Amino acid sequence: MGTYLYSVGQSRSDPVREHEIKIKRSRFIASLAYAATMEEAKACISRIAKAHHRATHNCWAYVVGAQGQVCHASDAGEPAGTAGKPMLNTLKRYEMTCVAAVVTRYYGGVKLGVRGLIEAYGQAVEAAISTAPLVSLVPTVMVRVTLDYPVNDTFLAQARTLGARPVETWYGEQVVHDMAVEVASFPGFNRLLEAFFQQGTILFQVLEDD
Secondary structure, eight states, X not given: OOSSEEESOXXXXXXXEEEEEEETTEEEEEEEEEOSSHHHHHHHHHHHHHHTTTSSEEEEEEEESTTSOEEEEEOXXXXXXXXXXXXXXXXXXXXXXXXXXXXXXXXXXXXXXXXXXXXXXXXXXXXXXXXXXXXXXXXXXXXXXXXXXXXXXXHHHHHHHTTOXXXXXXXXXXXXXXXXXXXXGHXXXXXXXXXXXHTTSEEEEEOOOO
């Protein structure tokens, strides 16, 4: 695995990535969705399978966890080891996590055999992955910063040089930013926060993960 893993998106609101291939008259529709947890992955799989409830098979695999340490797969009625495992192997080969994959098969009347099924399910997932660039899932720290308007521009300019960026901003009596910074860059950003804090111009709070 690389330093960072990849996914098809960064939040559950990202659209499902879908691609269809045809092999010997069978249709294989691969659907990939962002899923941060095992529960989200299972919900994605159920939703996609329900949308294709008339299909011959809805085989699936998922990988979740910061290091892709949690994974599972199912052949969903195909011969053992011919669907879920090659799908999972493809996700791992692309160093992916936070992803749920479903390959829907509409049988076309021609049997593919064990080797043919393994290749078909793996190819379907790979084809869907290849339709667009993957998203790097970089570990970040979220910090809520409350500051006065006169120092806002100066603070943001210095923060950006350290790789910190506002994710969401509120304007009221003061400016409030929820800012994201890569874990590796956080010590430098924290020093900047402390410097402004000592000047009495900002307050800040490191936000815990939900």
